[in-house]
Amino acid sequence: MTKRILFQFDCDPHASVFDAVVAIDSDVDHLVPYAGVQATSVEPLVHGAMFTRGGDDLKNTAIFIGGSDVAVAETLLRCVTDTFFGPVRVSVMMDANGCNTTAAAAVVAAARHIDLSSARAVVLGGTGPVGQRVARLLASDGASVTLTSRARSRAQHACDHIAAQAGEAIGAKLTAAELDSPDDVHAILADANIVISCGAAGVQLATESDLCSAKNLVVAIDLNAVPPSGLGGISVTDKAKPFAEGSAAVGYGAIGVGGLKMKTHRAAIRSLFESNDVILNADEIFALAKRVDA
Numbered sequence: 082m083t084k085r086i087l088f089q090f091d092c093d094p095h096a097s098v099f100d101a102v103v104a105i106d107s108d109v110d111h112l113v114p115y116a117g118v119q120a121t122s123v124e125p126l127v128h129g130a131m132f133t134r135g136g137d138d139l140k141n142t143a144i145f146i147g148g149s150d151v152a153v154a155e156t157l158l159r160c161v162t163d164t165f166f167g168p169v170r171v172s173v174m175m176d177a178n179g180c181n182t183t184a185a186a187a188v189v190a191a192a193r194h195i196d197l198s199s200a201r202a203v204v205l206g207g208t209g210p211v212g213q214r215v216a217r218l219l220a221s222d223g224a225s226v227t228l229t230s231r232a233r234s235r236a237q238h239a240c241d242h243i244a245a246q247a248g249e250a251i252g253a254k255l256t257a258a259e260l261d262s263p264d265d266v267h268a269i270l271a272d273a274n275i276v277i278s279c280g281a282a283g284v285q286l287a288t289e290s291d292l293c294s295a296k297n298l299v300v301a302i303d304l305n306a307v308p309p310s311g312l313g314g315i316s317v318t319d320k321a322k323p324f325a326e327g328s329a330a331v332g333y334g335a336i337g338v339g340g341l342k343m344k345t346h347r348a349a350i351r352s353l354f355e356s357n358d359v360i361l362n363a364d365e366i367f368a369l370a371k372r373v374d375a
C-alpha cells in the first residue's frame with residue numbers, strides 16, 4: 082500500500098512539535114518537517130510533492146501549513162495553491178497556531194447551546210487570528226457578531242478584513258466595538274447570548290461579575306489557557322459548566338473545547354488523504370468540526 086506522506090511547511094525556525102504529534106496520531110506514515118519556510122521556497126517544495134506520484138497515488142501525499150505567524154501561513158497557503166495546475170495537485174491544510182481548529186471547535190461548542198442563526202454574539206479581543214475566525218464562523222451561521230478591540234479602529238479593520246475575505250453578507254453581520262475600560266464590558270455584553278473570549282494569552286477581558294450581569298447570556302467560552310482566565314469565573318477545564326449559581330448559562334475553558342479541537346485536527350489530517358484536491362482553511366475546518374461533533 083502506498084505510504085501516506087505529510088509535508089509540514091512551518092514558518093518558524095523549528096517546525097511545531099504539536100503539529101507533528103497530531104499528524105502521527107492521524108495515521109500519517111511519514112512526516113517530513115520543513116522549518117523556516119518562506120514564500121520564495123514554496124514552489125520547488127510543492128513541485129517535489131505534486132510531480133512524484135501519479136494517478137490515484139497522488140492522494141497519499143499532502144501538505145500541512147503551520148507556524149506561529151498566521152499571516153505568513155496564509156501567504157504560504159496561497160503560494161502552495163498557486164503552484165498547482167489542473168489535476169496535478171495535492172491536498173493541503175492550513176492551521177497555523179491552531180487558529181482554524183480552535184476557532185471551529187469554539188463555535189461548534191457554542192452551537193450546542195443556542196441556534197446561531199438567531200444569536201447575538203460578542204467576540205472579545207477579536208482582532209487576532211483566532212478571534213477573526215471565530216467572528217467569521219459565527220456570522221457565517223447567521224449570528225449577529227460584535228467584535229471588540231482596545232481600539233475601535235482595529236476592531237473595524239478586522240471586520241472589514243473578514244468582509245473582504247468572506248463576503249459582504251458575512252460582513253453585514255459584524256459590528257466593531259471598543260472595549261477599553263471595565264465600563265465598556267457591561268454595555269457590550271448586555272444583549273449577548275454568546276461571548277467568546279479570544280484575547281491574548283494571560284489577559285482577562287471580562288470578570289465573573291460582568292458575565293453574571295449579562296442576563297441574556299447562554300454560553301461563554303474562554304480560549305485563553307494562561308492564567309488569569311480570559312473570562313473570570315471560568316476555569317480552563319470547564320466544559321458546559323454553569324458558571325454562576327442560579328445562572329442557566331454555561332462556560333467552557335480552553336481545555337474544555339480542546340477535546341473537540343484535537344478531534345477536528347485529526348479528522349482534518351485524515352481527510353487530506355481521501356483525495357488529492359482537498360483545501361482545508363477556516364470554513365472547511367468548521368464544516369468538519371460540525372461533522373465530528375454530530
Ligand SMILES: NC(=O)c1ccc[n+]([C@@H]2O[C@H](COP(=O)([O-])OP(=O)(O)OC[C@H]3O[C@@H](n4cnc5c(N)ncnc54)[C@H](OP(=O)(O)O)[C@@H]3O)[C@@H](O)[C@H]2O)c1
Pocket residue numbers: 178179180183206207208209210211212229230231232235236278279280281282283284304305306335336339342
Ligand atoms: N486552546 C488552543 O488550542 C488555542 C490555540 C490557539 C490560540 N489559543 C488562544 O486563543 C486566544 C487568541 O489567540 P490569538 O493568537 O488570536 O491571540 P493574539 O493575536 O495574541 O491576541 C488577540 C488580541 O488580544 C488583544 N490583546 C493583546 N494584548 C492585550 C492586552 N494586554 N489587553 C487586552 N487585549 C489585548 C489584541 O487586540 P487589540 O490590540 O485589538 O485590543 C489582540 O489582537 C489566545 O489566548 C491564545 O492563547 C488557544
